[in-house]
Amino acid sequence: MNETSEKRQIAWVIDLNKCIGCQTCSVACKVLWTREESEKAQWWCSVNTLPGKGTPKDWEGMGGGFDDAMAPKTGHQPTPADFGGGFDFNHEEVFFGGSAGKVHLEPQAPREGRWAMNWDEDQGAGEWPNSYYFYMPRMCNHCSKPACAEACPSGAMYKNDDGLVVRDEEICSGSRFCMEACPYKKIYFNYERQVAQHCIGCFPRIEKGVAPACVRQCPGRAMFTGWLSEDGPVRDLVMKHKVALPLHGEYGTSPNVYYVPPLSPHPLNEDMSINAEKPRIPPEELEAMFGPEVHDALSRLQAEMDKVREGGSSELMKTLIAYKWQELLGPFTEDPANIIATG
């Protein structure tokens, strides 16, 4: 970490062509940060199947963020039912109730309206043989213009010097305006401690040169991190190759989690011949998520992939493949096993 700018910006790039929806990032985050009973329903990092309703359910319709004139837009505060999950299960009944084979493990919550962080996993859209879906990890976007921090009356939410949106739980008064204002709806509320909680970008790890848990644990090598202003894969993918795009940039918060949009095979015609005129994932659906730039990004990705298939070499493809695992970690290559806890 040789960058010394007071206000540097950490960023993530997530390659949706490589995400396999395994939830390892979600679990790596969960076991590190949200293990308290009162945090049971919190998934600061979660992977959803798209197209889908996501988490919280139908979050894209909940408002927040800024309008074209950069005025705040009123948002809806997601409820525990919108997030869902945090279920108790019938472990006792299944394992010790003497009903082996007759009862199955099941959330102890009413079936009607039941929801959880990846409840619509693998449903996707489209009709066979042209059904389609892809996975999208989501976390706090650590926005450059964080609507949450701007809405907070007490100053508990703020950008730290590494560009992470963090919070002071001693100052948080539990007013939850941050949850209304965040257009990505990635802030939770701890009802026991009466404070808002969200992804803190693993800032204690960052400060020790260790990559965030989601990035370091990703088995698909789909997540990159690094400083936006420093040479490396993150900067290259966002600014040089322009294949990594923000999700819903129109929300106006300048998010710092970028996504490499998913390519897809061609659909099949009724006679099972290949329809080479379009991809299976409708481009307009990707445009709705990533903006019109998605078309150029997909074209560039396809062209570079074709180049390699024809025996050529592609710097972009090498970067995305990430032959060396540590390339994903940016400057945060320290092994957490070597960090000695002093607190």
Add this chain to the structure above:
Amino acid sequence: MKVERMDNEAADLKDPASAVWSGLTAENISLAPVPLAAQPTEYIRVSRADQPYGETAEASATAVGSGDQLYVRLEWQDDERPNGEFADAAAVILGSGDNIATLGSDDTPLKLWYWADDRDGALNLSSSGPGVVLKNSGVSVSAAASRDDNRWAVVLSGPAKEVSDSQMGVAIWNGSNDERAGLAAVSGWLSLDMEAS
């Protein structure tokens, strides 16, 4: 507002339904919303521009001194029990200055003895403006509430020495209207006529 002395009734005074209170004269209080322009963030000002808050316009208050404690019983009409994210709440405001309508300021923070229906007891807060609160430590305050016929009755109590300039105010949050932080109804200062012990 006269603060009666009742030095042998401390246990009953904590109960808002106690007969001790019914023999005392309550003072009617007018409240008004914390001004929209005073709300601390643009998000709150924009999002609440067309969403009225702080519409609890009236309450009544009765105050008693007992030992070194001040007991304040508040009562107000509340037609709907909250069913959402935010609880009904009320506070006795202590302090001085001309910023009670905004629940204090950076320069002149106010003390809030704060009760909310979703938590046990009371909080002793320092308020530097709408929604800008910190917990005070070292001063013990308490609260008890009862609800009857769509009316809340709450007794908040704490050390009488916390009263400054012989005055107090009242704030009320209507939980069923998602009121919290600076989305509140606040009174002006009420003079306290403290009887000597």
